[in-house]
Amino acid sequence: MHKMRTTIDIPEELVLEAMKLTHIKTKTDVIKEGLNTLIRKEKLKNLKNFKGTIDLDINLNELRKR
Template identity: 55%
Template sequence: MRTNVVIDEELLKEAMKLTNAKTKKDVINLALKELVENLKRKNLADLKGKINFIEDYNYKLMREGK
């Protein structure tokens, strides 16, 4: 999708330098990808303490089909 946005040039240059991105498009896509991944990770962290695990669960038995 094409769009026009005003981006801080110094911030963009620094991001390109730190990531070794060749184009503005590359660094923006990388930034968006990392943003989404970080937010997904944060959502998983919200589940801490809300999931009950079976203490004696044996995954090896599941692999054997037992």
């Protein structure tokens, strides 16, 4: 994974609360965890959009006979 050094303004109280709640010791690690959580959440949201749209051509009655 490539690293990127950047300067951003983040409300200190948000970072401190996140560190306290997660017991993550460094600002860098808590920000990385926050980004990873956001990415997972969005990927799950995108997967839910496919719910019921894929036809697997499964016959439940035939499966039950096995």
